[in-house]
Amino acid sequence: MxxxxxxxxxxxxxxxxxxxxxxxxxxxxxxxxxxxxxxxxxxxxxxxxxxxxxxxxxxxxxxxxxxxxxxxxxxxxxxxxxxxxxxxxxxxxxxxxxxxxxxxxxxxxxxxxxxxxxxxxxxxxxxxxxxxxxxxxxxxxxxxxxxxxxxxxxxxxxxxxxxxxxxxxxxxxxxxxxxxxxxxANAYFNRKYHFKGKTAHGNAPWHGRSSLDAAMLMGHALELLREHIKPGLEGAANTLNYAFPDEGNAFPNVVPDHTTLWCIGRMCDAETVADALQRIDDCAKGAALATGTTVTSEEITATQNxxxxxxxxxxxxxxxxxxxxxxxxxxxxxxxxxxxxxxxxxxxxxxxxxxxxxxxxxxxxxxxxxxxxxxxxxxxxxxxxxxxxxxxxxxxxxxxxxxxxxxxxxxxxxxxxxxxxxxxxxxxxxxxxxxxxxxxxGGKPYTSLLSDDAKPALDINKAMMDKFRK
Known part of the structure; x- marks a missing residue:
């Protein structure tokens, strides 16, 4: 030694x-x-x-x-x-x-x-x-x-x-x-999709535009998309996960006007992340178009492999x-x-x-x-x-x-x-x-996968932490 x-x-x-x-x-x-x-x-x-x-x-x-x-x-x-x-x-x-x-x-x-x-x-x-x-x-x-x-x-x-x-x-x-x-280890992205619709009474839902319908339709599109994403490497598979942290009004007699789909992905490299994100964005746009709602995306983070x-x-x-x-x-x-x-x-x-x-x-x-x-x-x-x-x-x-x-x-x-x-x-x-x-x-310089105007989500855990902070 x-x-x-x-x-x-x-x-x-x-x-x-x-x-x-x-x-x-x-x-x-x-x-x-x-x-x-x-x-x-x-x-x-x-x-x-x-x-x-x-x-x-x-x-x-x-x-x-x-x-x-x-x-x-x-x-x-x-x-x-x-x-x-x-x-x-x-x-x-x-x-x-x-x-x-x-x-x-x-x-x-x-x-x-x-x-x-x-x-x-x-x-x-x-x-x-x-x-x-x-x-x-x-x-x-x-x-x-x-x-x-x-x-x-x-x-x-x-x-x-x-x-x-x-x-x-x-x-x-x-x-x-x-x-x-x-x-x-895989590259990573974390992004939220916020759908906006129009509320209506449940007995006349045609007057509304359901943000939950849009989010669920995007979720179904992501399920179909999984098949067309490369599998990655053993021990670091390319994976796509999503959840619905905000399901709108959460009352069955009201058409919801806001719903969020939260999506994360782990991909083998930055190029695969970029390709997947483009297609995921298209899933969101398509779901909004099909349901008469609008959608905006919120960039949380993204990292290299x-x-x-x-x-x-x-x-x-x-x-x-x-x-x-x-x-x-x-x-x-x-x-x-x-x-x-x-x-x-x-x-x-x-x-x-x-x-x-x-x-x-x-x-x-x-x-x-x-x-x-x-x-x-x-x-x-x-x-x-x-x-x-x-x-x-x-x-x-x-x-x-x-x-x-x-x-x-x-x-x-x-x-x-x-x-x-x-x-x-x-x-x-x-x-x-x-x-x-x-x-x-491979001679490639470090490039952040975050967009130029990305800002850290400083309050992402504030509400939860406020419940327990001494």
Missing amino acids: KYQQAKESIVDWMEEHKDPYFRIADEIWENPELGMEEYASSKLVADCLEEAGFTVERGVAGMPTAFMAVWGGGHPVLGFGSEYDALPGVSQKKDSNHPDPVVEGAPGHGCGHNLMAVTGPFAAIALKRQMEQENLTGTIKVFGTPAEELCLGKAFMGKAGLFEGVDAILDWHSMQWTKPGCFY LLPNETLSAALEENAHWVGAPQFTEEENQAAREIQEQMGCAVSDYEGVIEEVSLTGQPTTDASEYSWSAPTGTLHVQMAPSAAMGWHNWGITRFAGSSIGKKTLFTAAKILAATGYDLVMEPSIIKTATEEWKQRT
Whole structure:
């Protein structure tokens, strides 16, 4: 292991100073905030970075809960991320091994973003300290990216050019395994279609124009369209989903005059997204024409497909084997067994191993925007005992608020910091990663899939969050 003494110094410092970062993770867990509503969470992280000597710009890319923190100067320029949004409806007490919400229906950290909020900054601060001690040249950037669950934050930060000029980005996510990854993921779009009609009495509906008829007709058109969309790749299939979040007057004796169809799609690349969106727009126009209504579209977000980087994956893998996978106690395994039994899935213990790196697909993520701006390495560290548990549920919330989550956080932070040190000391790693990145982009520059006049949906979760905010 190269630079072992320096890396041991980094890890020793992290061991001595981990408690404040654990407290931040706990505070974010105890006060979960939905995407674009993470005012307290983002402030905790930004304040921590500022106190550690980073220059923090808040409210970037038109989003009050987004920030960018910078330290140092010159190359290499290394990026780390911070995500802090919670999920709706997965509130859970941290000491209960059965469904037991803190507040019924309230948000919870069922994806572990309270851990991800802290890990990147913790690694960045530890790396900064070592670079200062050795008088090393380089720049560290930490990106505070809101609303990851809606693929919103990084899309608008990428559009604003905040990821430009970065030499490499080290990203991570808590998962059901520990595996420095080489992943691909689909491009994504999220759009609402608002139909407007004319109300009328149900006993004389010919006087009205039903917005619900229009939305249902568009839904049927989308069902027929599915057959004509390419299937994509195994592990990252091209998919199209829709829902009716606003069904108009919701009274059978009144013809509804407003209905919304909310549509999301995951496609293999930007070209497939563009083709699908054109046809989906046509479905909406056709439905409106057929029902005598009008329709407008609301652009929520759109992201590129994720570009893997085997070079950075290899660097992460080497340090993962040096740091080791998180090891869990019998008490923690017993809790995991009870949770799995409650969820009705196959029961297994934590294995505490590092799995072999392989090129696979993963769910859509707005970290794709990182990967078109710079070579991006992704790390997964185990928090759930098996894939059978799934994700985005009360069990994951329970783990993310416990000692299990803290072990996941600390393992990831050490691996990221050690890998960051390698990138500072070995310019050849970034050179090779950049060559690979250029091949994967095919020479195409990063282009945001958002329209020129797109604005972040700042209030998208406000009404729901207002119900539960303390």
